[in-house]
Each structure stands twice: as structure tokens, then as C-alpha cells.
Amino acid sequence: MSAGDGRAHAELAPLRLDGEPRFAWRGVMLDVARRFRPMPDLLRFVDLIAAHGLNVLQLHLTDDQGWRFEVRAYPRLTEIGGRRSGSQLGHGPASTVDGVPHEGWYTQDELRRLVDYARERGIRVVPEIDVPGHAQAILAAYPEFGVGGGDAVRARVAEPWTRFGISDEVLNVEEETLAFVGTVFDELCEVFDSEIVGIGGDEVRKRLWREDARTQTLMAERGLADEEELQAWFLGRLADRVRERGRRVVGWDEMLEGRDPAPDAVVASWRGPVGAELGARLGHDVVLCPDLWTYFDYRQSDDPAEPIPVGTVLSLEDAACFDPVPADAPAWFADRVLGVQANVWTEHLDSRDRLDYAVFPRLGAFAEVAWNGGPLDWPDFAARLPAYLAWLEEQGVDFRPLDGPRPDQQRPGVPGVPRDRAARIAELARLTATLAR
Template sequence: MTVGRRSRSDGGAFRDHVGEGLETALRADSTAAGLRLEGEPRFAWRGVMLDVARRFRPVADLERFIDLLAAHRINVLQLHLTDDQGWRFEVRAYPRLTEVGGRRSQTQLGHGPHSTLDGVPHEGWYTHGELRGLVRFAAARGIRIVPEIDVPGHAQAILAAYPEFGVGGAEAVSERVAEPWPRFGISDEVLNVDDATLEFVGTVFDELCEVFDSEFIGIGGDEVRKDRWRADPRTQELMAERGLTTEEELQSWFLARIADRVRGHGRRVVGWDEMLEGRDPAPDAIVASWRGPVGAELGARLRHDVVLCPDLWTYLDYRQSDLPEEPIPVGTVLSVEDVGTFDPVPAESPAWFADRVAGVQANVWCEHLDGRDRLDYAVFPRLGAFAEVAWNGGPVDPDDFAARLPGYLAWLDARGVAYRPPSGPRPDQQRPGVPGAPRDRADRLAELARLTANL
């Protein structure tokens, strides 16, 4: 699925897999007005990741979202189905994953040290039948659904249901993890690496491959806190038995076992760029690089296909301005104009890198996007600028895009999309009194350098 340097190819096998649905979508008259999406696409993978683990979305909402993505000629929807805060995929072999892991008693309200809890229960999950129907719905619109089960970190929903798969013994885990995490952030809970846990995870991915027909299966691998592995005698014993000297190598070993299981179904794994810490877990893996260019460059050097999703340009949950009225402001400022400055493969990029860039993806994390209108506000109109980058390559000419923006906004209006107005949020879109955690761009760049120093 490699894309030639500065080519305008839709990626051979990738195009053939989508098949007639993609051609139907490209011939349709429903393409969003005001956007330049003509000719051949620059990238094979034009994706959006939607987090349904933190915030469950009914199937009808997902279908509406898919229709909107198709109008922007997006052809991949990655569904983030599991996280600390919830498990949304029915696993028939392990029913407690949804019975227990699909419910939490309340949810964090706001972000940062002054956040509170809302006291409102949150639950939901998808059956096999619902997801198979969603796959068909998306395919008819030229969109492939790539499911993601996030392991070995982000595991509190798993451990609330099956504490025996945690570190330190089932009794100790049960005392620490009573339910899926109502808070947001990075938990230090992680799966243990016993053979029984590997078999559990393998069974989950077996069922995932039965339900989803995508060639690509997401395995997560991001933000794995390793302190519990370091402090656990059993984990250290298993590492020695397996010839592993660091916890980073253990993570790679764990992910490699999953990649082998998925490969047995004729599929390839997609993992976040942390998967390259330690040993390279799977030569055929796609690396989703979100922490700046370092992971993408390393993945390309190792001859991995790479999907570029750097947070400073593609995280559509980040705040859209410095205005105090922005609802629950998190992350660095990412305006629609900023999205348009994304240049995934600059002209000076070496061929070894450009040839490995399969595409680009916008990520929509939903900690604070607690309803359909909040999702609309975060995604639109920024998705319009991203769609042009994904189709044509970047950057987007800002003056030209601004001239076409009114027509695009009118198209969104006609479809009932509660987008963010260019002048700022309307009163009904604001969240006064709910704290956020805005970031300075220079501070974030320094943090990304620290996070990727071991790649």
C-alpha cells in the first residue's frame, strides 16, 4: 500500500479492496460544496479516527458521521473501540467486557486540576450485528472501517471486568480498579504478560477479525506506563525467561504476539508510533505517527507504511483559538487555517520517506465531546481543510480556502451540522465555568521531543 513520491495514486491494493463502493462515492453528487476535491487523490489513506470508547455514539450517529466523511472523500474511519473509560465491542467469549467494562458511574467534567465529576452514568456498546451493518453502510459509501482494540495499556475497562489479567494478582487489581475509569489522562494500569492474558487478547482479536473485513486492524500500543511491569516480580521473571532486558522490549514482544495472531487471519496491524520503542514488533505493520515527525521517519526507515497524524495539525479535539469562550479548551491552538498549513510530504522530503507515506489521518478524541453537537463543533469546518490536504497534498492556500469557505459553511448548514462559526463559538456552544487545560505550542514541542527521545 505504498504511495509513490509525489504521486497522485489511490494506492493499488487499497483501492481494489474498497472496490465499487469507492467509485460510487466519487461519482456521487454529495461531495461537500466549496471544497477542492477533484481529480486523483494524493494519498491512499485519507482517514479520520473517532474515539467511541470515552463517549459511546449510537449507530445512527455513526451513520450520519460516515455520510459526512464520505462527502469529504475520506475513505478510512478508524474506530477507537476500547480505552480505560469504556469497552464498546461485544466479545462473546468474554461477556463481562461489555457487561462491566461498557459502563461507568460518572465522567470527568472539564480538564486539569480543577476538573470535577458529573455524577451521570455512561454506558453503551455495539453488538456483532450492529457493527457488521455499519461496515456494510460505510463500504457502500467508499469508506473502510478500521477497528482498534487498545492494548496493553489503556486497560482499566478490561481490568474492571477481568482483574486476573492485570499486574499483581486479581485481588489487588480489583481493589485498584472498581469500574472503567471515570477520569481522563494516562493510567498506570497495564495488562500482565502471562500466557493466559496473551490468549485472552488473541481471542478478542479473533472475534474482531470475524466482524470487520478490513485488511487493517488497530492494536493501539500507545502511552503504556511501565512502572507496574518494572515493580512486579512475576513480570521480571517472564522477561528473563523470554530473553528481554527492558520493558520497552517487553511491549514490543507483546505487540508482536498480537500481530502474529492478526496475520493468521490474513490481516495487518496498525499501531501508534510507540510500537517502535524497543524492538520492531511487526515488519508489515502500519505506523500511525502522532508525536511529530520522529516516529514517521523511523517507521519509514524500517520500511513500514506510515500514516501521518501529528497532533499539532490533526487533533480535532484541540482548542480552535485563544478566545476565553472556547468550550473546555485543551491542547494547542488548531484553527481551520492551521489545519490547512499541514504539509505531509514537503517537496524536499527524501524519496525513502515519501515512498512510505500511505496517507494522513485526523484524530478526534472525545473526552470532552459529550454529544453530537459538541462533535460537530470540534470537527467542522476544520475537516474541510484537512480533506483538501488529504486529497491534494498540503498546504492549502489560505486566501483561496477563505474565499470558498462561505459556500462550504452553507453546505454544512443545509445538513444541520453544528459547526464552529469563523467568528467564534455561539453562546449555546460555550461551556462557561468548565475548566480546560490549554497548552503552549513551544511547550508541547518540547514535550514531544522528550516523548520521542527513545525512538
């Protein structure tokens, strides 16, 4: 990993970023699929994360709700997959759809300029195309790549999903579909110079695969025991294609379900430590991004005024308490930790100000953990906070005040679904049970 120290040509925030950084990968993932951000906003975001000593921007370019990367061989991916008729407003059963069209996508030339701009500031841009799940935007444009074929998919998928959550839609596993995905990644590798590219692999619902006779026939022909092995086979084929371009892949920790898809893959472990531990034992480099400490779309307090409260409480102090590699971690694990990453999912971050509110000042605490290791000395960090907050204000960042959201930052009447931390920990244990091997 040689993206630089994240400080070149950047005015540094008043944070403790001295000496050599603890982690080589100090990243932020920004979801531009759910909520498209125009290029000036991305350039501003690059400047801000560079000022925090971070050196990786992972761009989540595709999802059920939108496709944002121009693929010249498949223009309908952006023409159709880049637009939806509305967006879910709020979270949970009381949520509605706003009926406001949402659209946008980046040309390859725009993204090349972004890569150059970021490189000058010491930041590597890691693109992510999410497959084989989270595929509804793909299938709105090219239904023939879905389970059951074109007519069946057209009956299920009219457009990119206006709802948030996890869709059942998944790519089929025909050779033609693998060729399509390979072509997409070929073009991705022509635009982005990162030696690592993201393939997703997360939250793949397998019901359609299980119920489809053609898929079951293909599994039998390929000697695959179950749908988890099928997912690994799919991701392994894609990793092989990417390797032919001189790159390697990063995928979410679900990629390790079934069989190991690629010996050189980087595992992004978001569902607690289990995926990271398995990945390290198998010889993978790992990036630590556990949701309880690094998901900056999660609510920041129990205050009912928090806008669209989702997830567990992840306060500024919680971010500062992140301890990626405890002192008693075994060497076989510590040696495989490539770095850490904060993830910014944007279902409910529908403007630049909402993004600012969610990310800052939590990113300041995360940046010091990424640079120095954690947890931080909270009284020391808290004593230095006023200078950091003043710097954010000078940069025009609409951050969350320490005492809670201002009235204009609240979203009264927009429902959310707060999560209890203990319940989430139990859920994570269930979700990762197959990785605890």
C-alpha cells in the first residue's frame, strides 16, 4: 500500500498527526450510489480527508439504488441505472418514498481528474463495483443478467430501487454475465490506477439462486455444494480477471463465506472482528472497519432530535475509543492488519450539509486512531477539541455541535429505527457464525 501519507498539498487539521503513521491504509469509504454527490463535493471531500492525514478514498459507485460509473461498452448502466424516480424518506416501517427523482453519474474523464486531484494530495482512490448482490440498478438496465432471464427480471425490476435495505435481486451465474462483469472491471481498471479495486460481495441474498432450476444445474456442473460456494466461485472468477490487469481485489468479509475466493484479496471486516481474524489466519491482508466504531451514518446520541436516527449510538467518544489492534493481539493477526477505514453510507445523507453533520467531528477522532493507534486518551483529545472545531468552522464544515444538533440540522417527523448496542452485537454474532471456523 503506497498511497502516501495523506498530507501532501493539504492544510492539516489541528490534530495529533506526528511521526510515522501506525497504519498504511487510513481510509474513508463514501457511498455515492445511494446519494450521488456532484464532483465539486467530491473534490472538497478529498481536501478534507487529506487534511486529516488519511490516504484512501474508497468510492462505492454502484448499488441497488444507482449506478454512477460510465461504462462505454454498456451505456444503459448510467442512462437507466443512474436514475430513480424517488427515494425512501426515513427508515423503518413508517418510512415513505418522496417521489423526487434522483440521478447522476460520473464520466470516465471526470473520474480520471478526481484520481489525479486526489493523488496530488496523497490519496489513493479505490473504486468499488458491488457484485453479485446489490444489483437492482444493473438489472434495470440489463435484465438479461438477472436470475430467470430478461422477461422474468423485467417483471420484478422496473428501475433502480427507490427503497433502502437489502434487495433479493442478484446477478445470475451464466458465463455471459461473468463476461459482462469482467468488461466493467476492465474499464474500471483503465480509469483508476489503484492497485486494489473493490468487488463488494456483501449482503448477497441467495433465495433466487436457491429457487432457480438453471442456477442449481450450473452449481452441480461446477461441483459447488451450496450457494455460499457459488458466491465464492463468482468472486473468485472476478478476482482472477482483475489479477490479469495487475491488480488485486478488496471485498467485504462476506467474501469468506463458502470457500476462500482469492489468496491475494484484501478483506474489509465490517461485522466485528470475526471476518478479520479468519482472513488473517488464511493469510489475507485485512482492513478493519467494524460498524460499531466506524459507521458514520449511525446516530450520534440517544437524543430524540438526532436526524433520522439509525443504527447504534456511535458518539464522538465512541469513535475515539476504537482500538483496532489491542496490545494483546497475537502477532499473526497484527501483522496482517493493513489498516482501518471509516464507512459513510448515505441512504439518509441527502445533502452536503447532512454529510458534514454525520462525518465531522467524528472523523477527527478516527484520524488520530488511524495515525497513532487507539484508543485515544479521551481527556487529552477533548482538551484539544476546541481548536479542531474552530478549524472545521473555518473550512465551512457544517459539523455536529458537541451538545447536539441545531434546530436546522434536525429532521422532525422523519422516522428512524434506533438500534440497541447489545442487540446489534448479538445479531453480528449470528451473521458471522459461519466465519467462526
